Amino acid sequence: WGIRQGKEFFPLSASASSMLTRSILKNYQPIVCLRKISSTGFRSPVKGGIILQSVSSDVYANLAVEDWIHDNMDLKDRHVLFIWKNSPAVVIGRHQNPWVECNLKLMKQRGIQLARRRSGGGAVYHDLGNVNFTFFTSKKKYDRIENLNLVIKALRTVQPELAVSATKRYDLVLDGNFKISGTAAKIGRTVAYHHCTLLCSADRSLLPAALKSHYHGIKSNATTSVPASVKNLLDVDPALTCEAVMIAMATEYAAQHQIDRQVKLVDPMDEAVFPGIGNKYTELQSWRWIYGKTPKFSVSSCFQLVYQQSRVNVKLHMNVVNGVIESCSLDLADRYLPAEMCEKLQNNLTGRMFCPDEIESALVEADSGDLELHNNGISYVKR
Numbered sequence: 001w002g003i004r005q006g007k008e009f010f011p012l013s014a015s016a017s018s019m020l021t022r023s024i025l026k027n028y029q030p031i032v033c034l035r036k037i038s039s040t041g042f043r044s045p046v047k048g049g050i051i052l053q054s055v056s057s058d059v060y061a062n063l064a065v066e067d068w069i070h071d072n073m074d075l076k077d078r079h080v081l082f083i084w085k086n087s088p089a090v091v092i093g094r095h096q097n098p099w100v101e102c103n104l105k106l107m108k109q110r111g112i113q114l115a116r117r118r119s120g121g122g123a124v125y126h127d128l129g130n131v132n133f134t135f136f137t138s139k140k141k142y143d144r145i146e147n148l149n150l151v152i153k154a155l156r157t158v159q160p161e162l163a164v165s166a167t168k169r170y171d172l173v174l175d176g177n178f179k180i181s182g183t184a185a186k187i188g189r190t191v192a193y194h195h196c197t198l199l200c201s202a203d204r205s206l207l208p209a210a211l212k213s214h215y216h217g218i219k220s221n222a223t224t225s226v227p228a229s230v231k232n233l234l235d236v237d238p239a240l241t242c243e244a245v246m247i248a249m250a251t252e253y254a255a256q257h258q259i260d261r262q263v264k265l266v267d268p269m270d271e272a273v274f275p276g277i278g279n280k281y282t283e284l285q286s287w288r289w290i291y292g293k294t295p296k297f298s299v300s301s302c303f304q305l306v307y308q309q310s311r312v313n314v315k316l317h318m319n320v321v322n323g324v325i326e327s328c329s330l331d332l333a334d335r336y337l338p339a340e341m342c343e344k345l346q347n348n349l350t351g352r353m354f355c356p357d358e359i360e361s362a363l364v365e366a367d368s369g370d371l372e373l374h375n376n377g378i379s380y381v382k383r
């Protein structure tokens with residue numbers, strides 16, 4: 001932050017800047033003082049807006065900023081645009097099932113994070129070639145079409161011929177067909193936000209691969225995603241880079257809301273700016289939030305046991321609540337496996353988190369030594 005006087009700019013110290021940002025994010029009062037200090041130039045309105053851009057590409061940190069602004073800022077007569085990008089991640093909607101929506105195995109291998117956001121809707125892939133915009137307003141002023149029109153306007157300042165339009169689902173598509181942006185929203189009691197993605201130069205092979213589940217036999221009422229053919233803006237025009245699009249958006253947003261177009265860079269982990277953000281960050285990364293918030297589901301899986309040199313087909317049915325196996329039953333074609341072993345397997349699985357390592361250990365623990373497991377769906381392959 002600094003004070004502009006005519007053409008001169010006097011930067012504030014780091015600590016003053018940080019204090020000012022904190023105050024601005026909470027309530028805009030110090031701006032009034034600043035207006036008094038600088039008699040010329042600095043025209044930050046008391047009522048108005050601010051453009052923030054994250055310096056972090058940590059998906060949990062950026063989602064924590066959204067939470068923080070939603071929970072802490074007084075957005076009556078004020079609005080905020082938050083611009084952010086993430087390292088590779090799949091971001092699922094509030095009411096989704098990660099085992100249905102993504103390829104957890106591939107994601108683990110490729111270091112792709114999994115995050116659950118607070119807004120509803122489907123699962124999307126993020127990387128540094130995908131930009132996200134979050135539009136915060138009061139609940140009254142919340143208007144997704146207005147925001148999407150602003151994105152379209154910004155894109156056309158870079159490429160005037162761009163055949164981009166909004167759909168009834170609030171996607172942005174190119175040539176009426178290829179999705180470049182997906183939308184979701186969270187509407188609170190008084191505050192709301194609409195956030196959307198924008199594909200500039202994302203990895204076109206990882207995007208569909210990360211969003212393809214390798215699990216079968218899951219039944220649930222969780223929100224399912226709506227797959228689409230996607231395109232990167234950079235493939236249409238090399239001028240449409242993430243950076244160009246971010247600048248165009250900030251310029252357009254500032255013009256529309258008549259605010260300073262200067263973008264304020266923020267570090268999500270700066271507790272001086274976002275007091276208490278660490279707790280939000282920790283929660284967003286937790287197993288309890290990412291997996292545990294999955295709406296209850298059931299899963300049936302067939303696998304083969306090799307017991308005393310014979311193969312037995314087994315059907316395992318599990319009910320999973322809050323990500324934990326609440327009950328399960330083993331269905332054996334014949335009564336080949338000793339009843340105690342069946343019971344032990346069932347008991348061992350009940351109460352476990354629904355994740356391959358946990359299931360594997362449950363099965364290994366139940367095994368007296370001569371059991372082998374082969375599976376084609378869920379990976380309970382014995383090590």
Ligand SMILES: Nc1ncnc2c1ncn2[C@@H]1O[C@H](COP(=O)(O)OC(=O)CCCC[C@@H]2CCSS2)[C@@H](O)[C@H]1O
Pocket residue numbers: 091117121122123124125126130132133179180181182183184195196197198199207211224225226227228229230
């Ligand atoms: N990054 C990105 N952008 C646009 N479309 C995508 C993306 N990744 C995947 N997809 C396609 O959209 C569908 C899912 O569409 P669906 O309509 O089901 O879901 C969405 O669009 C949700 C958008 C959430 C936006 C938030 C903004 C900040 S954090 S995430 C998926 O199967 C792919 O075909």
